[in-house]
Amino acid sequence: GTLPTGATCTDGIQNQGETGIDCGGPCAACPPPTPAAVPTAPDGDTFSIYDGNLPGDNTSYSMNWPYAYEFGAPPTELDLDSGTDVNGAWRFNFGTAGYGQGEGPVDVSTYDTVSFDYYAAPATAGTAGFRFVMINNGAEYNYEIGPGGTDQEPIVVEQWTRVEIPMTYFTGLGFDASAFFQWKFDPYMQSIDNKIYVFVDNILLTRNNALTVDSFDTAEFKVFPNPSNSNWNISSNATISTVKVYDILGKQVSSMTPNSNDVNIDATNFKSGIYFAKIQGETGSKTVKLIRQ
Template sequence: MKTKLLYLFITLFAWHSNAQVISMIGSTSPSGSWSVDTNMNTTDNVTYTLNNVTVTTATDPATTGLKFRQDGLWTNNWGNANFPSGTATLNGANIMTVAGTYDVTFNRVNGTYTFIPSGFPSIGIWGPAVNSQLGYGAPDVDMVTTDGITYTLSGFYFSSGNCYFRQDNATTNQWGSTTFPTGTAVLNGPSLFVPGGEWVVTFNRITGAYSFDYNSVGILGSGLNGFNVADTDLTTADGFNYTLAGLALTTGEVKFRKNNDWATNWGAAGFPTGTGTQDGPNIPVTAGTYNISIEIPGGNYVFTNTLSTASTSMASVKVYPNPSASVWNISHSDTISSVQLMDSLGKVITSYAPNATEFQVDGSGLSAGVYFVKITAGLDFAVQKIIKN
């Protein structure tokens, strides 16, 4: 018996000695100081929480706000200007808090964080769609609310899979449904299947109404109506390829951005085509009327003057079968000069130079999920979403 107790003590001591300490620090944090940490709590060394935390309003992004950091060291700190939720990055921007009392959650592995006003129930999304590895064994991904009724989640990439909405991490308070992208979830209803991708999710805790919407992508700048006005939104049918027809521009500069927020924006020096990058330079444009397209998250964009004739039509590109368990066939009426296979974040996995009108992409070694192929023919390109079963 003594041996077992000694072993348990050693195991617990080893776990605590190896556990990382995560804290909040900053001028708007509970300590009100950039030199005093407020430690958070954890049961798994991944998700850290602290309830009834009072923060103040951040006014200057250079000097105010707060951050998360590990073991009291600035070598491991995370931030993102977004509030009340976002995905913090290593050495990222200060979190621009708004005064209030919150229940705070931070995930040390993927950087996601939420500030939920204290006193409101927490609502999370739970299941393989939000954690393809651990599934229902993983913690919820918390949504954000300002009134305790309507909850939202954005900036999160879902895997293809099932999930539930649930309250306070309790299986006794979970909602489900069979309809996507909108519907009314019912208590103890069936699990909801969500296709992989980035969705803006809204859930009403009282009525159960929910929606999964595509992100908005807009364009703005001095070549349009200025940088301090509302975006002119593009349209999308798949959440990846966005288009806008017949937009009149003056000579000047523009940028693309997501959800009317500078936290995610694309720019580059190239015109009429280019690959926009996060916080890249403004895009120089010349006066004219254009059909505009951009694919996200890769950032490839095209401005086509409506008075000119495109050299190649990409409408005849075919990718099949899709979804597929092994290979995708690509065909086009013109010679395909290059094919890039990308992951869901736009990172290039493999590049090909077919120089043929037909080509086959082998996906047998890929994990199940959402990918993209960028197909270039002549001066034109198209990006299509593909799904690996």
């Protein structure tokens, strides 16, 4: 939107409603206090779309996305490392437009997972989200991250969050992994007046290591009772390392580290509504919807 009279985002001073120096308020969102973690996926098992960890080069992997063109509103690249190293991230203003790149088609059928890290600033009004889209044969296949109960996972604000999407999710929708043509991030449930800034890093396609196949992806979960007016019980045939519960606005309201197959979540102090539990195992994560009566 239009800046208020007298507002400036380039004077090196925190003023005119800014929440940081030349950021926040009427200006672009302030950057995260720390960068996303540097990825540890093996070079030979990784296809990098974006990974801002080397000066002058957006990838630290030998296999990368040599895009031929881009479309939409290009993000701003920022170095979030406070020292002499470089750890870049893209800042998207989804109140303006989405952004994507095209190339190929490229055969990515040997990769098992699509992943990225994001840090979302709170929406300027109400709630908003975004979607990651894989494209080929003129069709788009969406993975939506937002505040609604029908999204693939809930949006989390003001902390780095890792998204891991099995390639089978996209191929199950009809995506042809042998002819990867374009990708993009798009606004979701947003407008100019209800927008979010999102920082994104480490957009990667990876192969599962043959010795550590992701059994968590096929793990079975039981949540009971659901809806509940007191507690939820989560039972699984896989070990649960951590459970983080978020409300519909993406605020974390509970966290625990059970390291067991069974978890009890105390909801007695929760308000009625929809919540999301992000369940982390040793080899992956799942998100389940919880209803508090």
